[in-house]
Amino acid sequence: MTTIQDIADKLGISKSTVSKALNDAPDISETLQKQVLETAVELGYTKLRRYKKPAKKLCVIIQRNNIQFEEPHHFAYDIIMGFRQIAEPSGYEVAIVPVDADVQREISYDAFMLQHDFSGAFVLGFSLVEPWMKDFHACRTPTVLYDNHIIGNPMISYVGIDNEEGMDLAIDHLKKLGHQKIGYLSSALGSHIMQVRHRAFFQAMRSHGLKADSSYAGCSYYLSECMEKHLPRLLDMGMTAIICCQDTFASAAITQCQQLGYQVPKDVSIIGFDDIPLSAYTSPPLTTVRQDRIQLGKSGFNALSGLLNEIPLGTILLHADLIVRNSASAPANC
Amino acid sequence: MTTIQDIADKLGISKSTVSKALNDAPDISETLQKQVLETAVELGYTKLRRYKKPAKKLCVIIQRNNIQFEEPHHFAYDIIMGFRQIAEPSGYEVAIVPVDADVQREISYDAFMLQHDFSGAFVLGFSLVEPWMKDFHACRTPTVLYDNHIIGNPMISYVGIDNEEGMDLAIDHLKKLGHQKIGYLSSALGSHIMQVRHRAFFQAMRSHGLKADSSYAGCSYYLSECMEKHLPRLLDMGMTAIICCQDTFASAAITQCQQLGYQVPKDVSIIGFDDIPLSAYTSPPLTTVRQDRIQLGKSGFNALSGLLNEIPLGTILLHADLIVRNSASAPANC
Numbered sequence: 001m002t003t004i005q006d007i008a009d010k011l012g013i014s015k016s017t018v019s020k021a022l023n024d025a026p027d028i029s030e031t032l033q034k035q036v037l038e039t040a041v042e043l044g045y046t047k048l049r050r051y052k053k054p055a056k057k058l059c060v061i062i063q064r065n066n067i068q069f070e071e072p073h074h075f076a077y078d079i080i081m082g083f084r085q086i087a088e089p090s091g092y093e094v095a096i097v098p099v100d101a102d103v104q105r106e107i108s109y110d111a112f113m114l115q116h117d118f119s120g121a122f123v124l125g126f127s128l129v130e131p132w133m134k135d136f137h138a139c140r141t142p143t144v145l146y147d148n149h150i151i152g153n154p155m156i157s158y159v160g161i162d163n164e165e166g167m168d169l170a171i172d173h174l175k176k177l178g179h180q181k182i183g184y185l186s187s188a189l190g191s192h193i194m195q196v197r198h199r200a201f202f203q204a205m206r207s208h209g210l211k212a213d214s215s216y217a218g219c220s221y222y223l224s225e226c227m228e229k230h231l232p233r234l235l236d237m238g239m240t241a242i243i244c245c246q247d248t249f250a251s252a253a254i255t256q257c258q259q260l261g262y263q264v265p266k267d268v269s270i271i272g273f274d275d276i277p278l279s280a281y282t283s284p285p286l287t288t289v290r291q292d293r294i295q296l297g298k299s300g301f302n303a304l305s306g307l308l309n310e311i312p313l314g315t316i317l318l319h320a321d322l323i324v325r326n327s328a329s330a331p332a333n334c
Numbered sequence: 335m336t337t338i339q340d341i342a343d344k345l346g347i348s349k350s351t352v353s354k355a356l357n358d359a360p361d362i363s364e365t366l367q368k369q370v371l372e373t374a375v376e377l378g379y380t381k382l383r384r385y386k387k388p389a390k391k392l393c394v395i396i397q398r399n400n401i402q403f404e405e406p407h408h409f410a411y412d413i414i415m416g417f418r419q420i421a422e423p424s425g426y427e428v429a430i431v432p433v434d435a436d437v438q439r440e441i442s443y444d445a446f447m448l449q450h451d452f453s454g455a456f457v458l459g460f461s462l463v464e465p466w467m468k469d470f471h472a473c474r475t476p477t478v479l480y481d482n483h484i485i486g487n488p489m490i491s492y493v494g495i496d497n498e499e500g501m502d503l504a505i506d507h508l509k510k511l512g513h514q515k516i517g518y519l520s521s522a523l524g525s526h527i528m529q530v531r532h533r534a535f536f537q538a539m540r541s542h543g544l545k546a547d548s549s550y551a552g553c554s555y556y557l558s559e560c561m562e563k564h565l566p567r568l569l570d571m572g573m574t575a576i577i578c579c580q581d582t583f584a585s586a587a588i589t590q591c592q593q594l595g596y597q598v599p600k601d602v603s604i605i606g607f608d609d610i611p612l613s614a615y616t617s618p619p620l621t622t623v624r625q626d627r628i629q630l631g632k633s634g635f636n637a638l639s640g641l642l643n644e645i646p647l648g649t650i651l652l653h654a655d656l657i658v659r660n661s662a663s664a665p666a667n668c
Contacts, residue, residue, distance in 0.1 A: 152502060162648040312626060315649060316649070316650050
């Protein structure tokens with residue numbers, strides 16, 4: 001059982017200095033506090049402390065550069081709302097913690113959580129290259145990742161929608177309308193979820209008996225490259241429908257198709273992913289695969305509450321839902 | 335809103351006959367009762383009835399030919415126990431319903447559930463060819479499938495362990511011990527879970543940088559064929575470790591290796607899947623990937639309770655766990 005004395009011994013400092021550092025006293029330098037926290041984590045002090053006095057503070061950690069959350073029309077707003085809707089009545093205090101890569105480089109994940117006395121986190125918007133993604137493989141803090149899947153650490157859960165189902169619903173819908181040539185536009189495959197959707201596109205095409213080689217997908221980090229290079233290429237290939245990895249891409253694709261002289265959905269059908277609030281207000285309104293963001297937030301809390309109670313939850317996927325509006329219809333030659 | 339009158343009209347019989355059939359009256363023939371139930375389901379009467387008088391009866395449906403459950407050492411015993419441990423204190427009555435293919439052929443799934451007044455089910459041991467597997471694609475009864483994944487029906491959830499993680503843990507363990515040539519023995523790929531584990535084997539080998547072409551796996555419906563044909567073949571190929579799809583296969587493989595003059599684990603390491611109670615009592619005791627059966631049962635209820643409350647839960651996977659006993663060690667040449 002790790003004690004404050006063990007941390008003091010390891011660092012060659014006094015017990016009271018360790019105690020002050022752990023309690024955020026103002027007369028301890030930041031460097032020393034960080035050293036104490038990292039050592040506390042290394043020696044397994046995290047667990048002990050929690051055992052002695054169960055903390056009731058949780059946090060939602062958001063990669064502020066990848067995901068917006070402040071306004072009701074932002075993607076993560078409802079996810080956070082859903083999380084708080086169950087967490088707070090259950091007696092937890094919920095802090096919203098925007099981070100960037102710099103914060104993650106400064107301090108290890110477990111030490112950060114210990115420093116702020118958070119007993120668990122729900123993590124949103126992390127790409128595969130975030131510094132803390134490595135920490136998640138071995139962290140000891142109960143943590144639920146939205147749209148990221150870490151294998152082999154029982155302290156981590158993955159919550160998201162079933163993107164394979166979502167892609168299947170989109171392609172099934174297009175096939176029933178009469179489409180055969182369907183393309184896919186995606187941002188770069190630098191996040192777990194972009195990889196999952198990309199793979200799901202080819203899988204669903206195959207399972208519906210439709211042809212799709214790698215030229216059927218166009219991926220780029222730059223929205224402009226997708227719109228100016230890949231979209232025209234897909235149209236030239238004779239695609240009558242295009243599925244986009246996200247609604248923002250779909251919304252841009254509708255506009256770009258129109259500027260290229262194609263009517264949507266008469267000449268080309270467009271389907272998005274996510275059902276962000278904007279999707280009802282594109283012209284035409286966007287047919288899209290819905291993520292139920294309130295339920296995702298609630299499931300995030302349920303998973304975290306499971307981990308805090310030592311239930312080994314690995315993955316929770318919600319059903320995807322196809323919201324049919326007006327951006328997809330039967331192809332012209334049908 | 336469907337009424338008893340609608341059902342009566344559709345079948346050209348009286349309201350009171352319909353009512354009797356729905357209430358299991360003894361003077362109604364089985365054929366007529368079945369017809370009334372199927373029509374009730376077809377017209378959407380299920381939902382209406384539940385709305386008027388919320389039923390509190392759930393069931394665990396078990397394919398009796400595929401899975402044993404009666405005794406504490408049987409695989410499904412603890413799953414059912416875990417389910418009841420939360421369901422009953424939550425005010426539900428839980429019926430255990432063993433079925434076979436004949437029962438499933440006699441009546442549709444929704445009609446069966448209506449007939450017995452069950453508001454939801456947890457379904458165990460269904461292979462891909464069970465007649466009700468087709469019904470699950472469109473059924474309207476909240477249903478949780480253990481180890482089966484149906485896409486596109488919001489009334490269905492899938493609960494199981496993360497088999498990809500389990501296979502990853504097994505191969506990681508063997509690789510760290512020094513194994514390079516690892517084979518896989520499996521029963522026939524006639525169930526979702528056998529397909530998942532088979533795919534996961536090749537995926538985990540690849541992600542660990544280990545070679546594995548299709549000859550590295552031996553699959554057969556017959557245990558005897560696996561032991562007499564595939565196992566000797568894998569040994570002849572120079573495999574120093576063999577992962578088995580289930581503990582029963584692993585237990586038989588240990589015995590068979592010994593009969594062929596191979597010592598386990600000195601000459602060949604064996605790893606199983608499931609951690610059935612028997613696994614601690616093989617000789618040597620079996621290293622295996624554990625399914626936490628009590629937690630699976632509890633998750634089954636949690637998922638069902640979610641569906642009953644209109645939470646669109648698609649998939650819940652629990653973390654797999656590697657239980658290290660004595661059937662795997664460093665290879666002889668290591």
